[in-house]
Amino acid sequence: MLDQKNIARKIIFFVALIAAWQLLAASGIAPEYIFPSPVGVAQTLARGFANGTFLIGVATSLQRLLVGFAISAGAGVLLGLALGRIKLLDETVGALVLGLQALPSICWLPLAVLWFGLSESAILFVVVMGALLSITLATEAGIKNTPPLYLRAARNLGARGWKLYALVILPAALPAIITGMKLGWSFAWRSLMAAELLSASLSWGLGHLLSFGRDLNDMNQVVAVMLLIIAIGLVVDRALFAPLEARVRERWGLGAQ
Amino acid sequence: MKLEIRGVSKTFQSKRGSLTAFDPIDLDIREGEFVCLLGPSGCGKSTLLNIIAGLDKPTRGEVRVDGRVVTRAGTERVMIFQNAALFPWLNVFDNVKFGLNMIGVAKPERQIVARRYLQMVHLAEFERAFVHELSGGMKQRVAIARALALNPDILLMDEPFGALDAQTRDVLHDELQAIWSNTRKTIVFVTHNVREAVVLGDRVIVLSARPARIKQEFVIDLPRLRQIESYAVVDRARAISALLKEDTHASQRDVAANVLHELEAQMVGDDVL
Ligand SMILES: Nc1ncnc2c1ncn2[C@@H]1O[C@H](COP(=O)(O)OP(=O)(O)OP(=O)(O)O)[C@@H](O)[C@H]1O
Numbered sequence A: 001m002l003d004q005k006n007i008a009r010k011i012i013f014f015v016a017l018i019a020a021w022q023l024l025a026a027s028g029i030a031p032e033y034i035f036p037s038p039v040g041v042a043q044t045l046a047r048g049f050a051n052g053t054f055l056i057g058v059a060t061s062l063q064r065l066l067v068g069f070a071i072s073a074g075a076g077v078l079l080g081l082a083l084g085r086i087k088l089l090d091e092t093v094g095a096l097v098l099g100l101q102a103l104p105s106i107c108w109l110p111l112a113v114l115w116f117g118l119s120e121s122a123i124l125f126v127v128v129m130g131a132l133l134s135i136t137l138a139t140e141a142g143i144k145n146t147p148p149l150y151l152r153a154a155r156n157l158g159a160r161g162w163k164l165y166a167l168v169i170l171p172a173a174l175p176a177i178i179t180g181m182k183l184g185w186s187f188a189w190r191s192l193m194a195a196e197l198l199s200a201s202l203s204w205g206l207g208h209l210l211s212f213g214r215d216l217n218d219m220n221q222v223v224a225v226m227l228l229i230i231a232i233g234l235v236v237d238r239a240l241f242a243p244l245e246a247r248v249r250e251r252w253g254l255g256a257q
Numbered sequence B: 001m002k003l004e005i006r007g008v009s010k011t012f013q014s015k016r017g018s019l020t021a022f023d024p025i026d027l028d029i030r031e032g033e034f035v036c037l038l039g040p041s042g043c044g045k046s047t048l049l050n051i052i053a054g055l056d057k058p059t060r061g062e063v064r065v066d067g068r069v070v071t072r073a074g075t076e077r078v079m080i081f082q083n084a085a086l087f088p089w090l091n092v093f094d095n096v097k098f099g100l101n102m103i104g105v106a107k108p109e110r111q112i113v114a115r116r117y118l119q120m121v122h123l124a125e126f127e128r129a130f131v132h133e134l135s136g137g138m139k140q141r142v143a144i145a146r147a148l149a150l151n152p153d154i155l156l157m158d159e160p161f162g163a164l165d166a167q168t169r170d171v172l173h174d175e176l177q178a179i180w181s182n183t184r185k186t187i188v189f190v191t192h193n194v195r196e197a198v199v200l201g202d203r204v205i206v207l208s209a210r211p212a213r214i215k216q217e218f219v220i221d222l223p224r225l226r227q228i229e230s231y232a233v234v235d236r237a238r239a240i241s242a243l244l245k246e247d248t249h250a251s252q253r254d255v256a257a258n259v260l261h262e263l264e265a266q267m268v269g270d271d272v273l
């Protein structure tokens, strides 16, 4: 019951918001190229999907994101595992990771362009720097906070070597790792958009469509692409990470956050 | 002798100084014997079990199993922890199979063995359940199945039934006695419950307050299966309780004194600030 009321409230709010927006746009306080209308944005969205540019944009960005995220997730978990278990590494590399974490990942772009040229690799590098560190730190924290009782029980049941890592230490840290992945995913998404905006000469991701819209003075396209970026970010967070996180936390006996 | 504890002592070092959990302890346990350890809280019972399990090192002395000195954890000595310590990422069946997987038992055999022990603890129909879906007593039974599946010579049980209601505990007492008479394992069982010790043990060993030493041993030669409310059990328990009480009072005074100390220290610290 409460849930339905909640949803109803949200729908009413957004319908009202869009209506107000449409009214404001129709009142003619500003020309279309400065203040687009919802109808215009909707038309642009429909056209963009019909002629394929938006689909290509979404596909291009998602592909970059997935590759970058996969690299970050793999390397981040391994690095976090090493930092969590090896004290010397934690005191040295761990401090470095913590320091680098303070740097917005888009700041790597100039360096990446010098190293890799203005290429896919440069964008990928920025995305990885955005996601890797938070996944590393979350994994490390998860491993350090593993209840020692699990480790004792595992050793007592004969676990050692790689099996101890793969079947006990990592699964025990999984709730923290998933939280880190969720964070890493949103960092990767932001970094990618920033990198695409600043590297307009490469092929057509959503960030490029955004800056292209600005070049054409086509505010409908700018807002349409912004909505797409929000939608993708939300869908992945809500449809993928949030349920996964909730399920793991429940099973691990951690309760809701 | 199955298990020989020779001059084992344990001192913990911390910033606030050192703490001796127990004085040199000597204890022999025969093959197939069921020994219960009783003692005031904090006297070192868990520490002793951990040392026998090889999860902790003694400061002095050594533990021998079948004449060989214990240097690390081994699956011939399996511990059942106070709060079960099941792995929440595995379902009941996989928890019970865990140890078998670790020691390299082939997959088909793992399944058979795990099923057998789950049946023994009456949890066969819960094999697909996850840990968070079990009650406390069920978790404890899974932990027992998980330990027994490894077929250890020695079972180390640290207050395994401490958190359970009386009814569940009585059922588990019966089950444990049955398992023990069928398998004749050597069992070291830590408890705070004197009657529980009398129901289960061939021998009840009473430890003193910290630093623990063996205060007295009681041989319990009552016929099995023993019931916790039977007159004979209650009668034996009474004598042991009286002995235990002296020390529990002492240890409570100890705790109270410690709390006072801490408070004083804090107040002094606050003054300085
Ligand atoms: N890792 C540790 N570091 C420092 N002191 C410890 C450590 N583990 C235990 N101790 C101390 O050693 C003493 C014995 O602890 P232990 O857990 O063996 O007691 P216990 O007899 O099992 O108590 P209980 O019946 O309450 O479970 C306690 O005073 C405790 O504070």
Ligand SMILES: [Mg+2]
Pocket: B045, B046, B047, B158
């Ligand atoms: Mg204890």
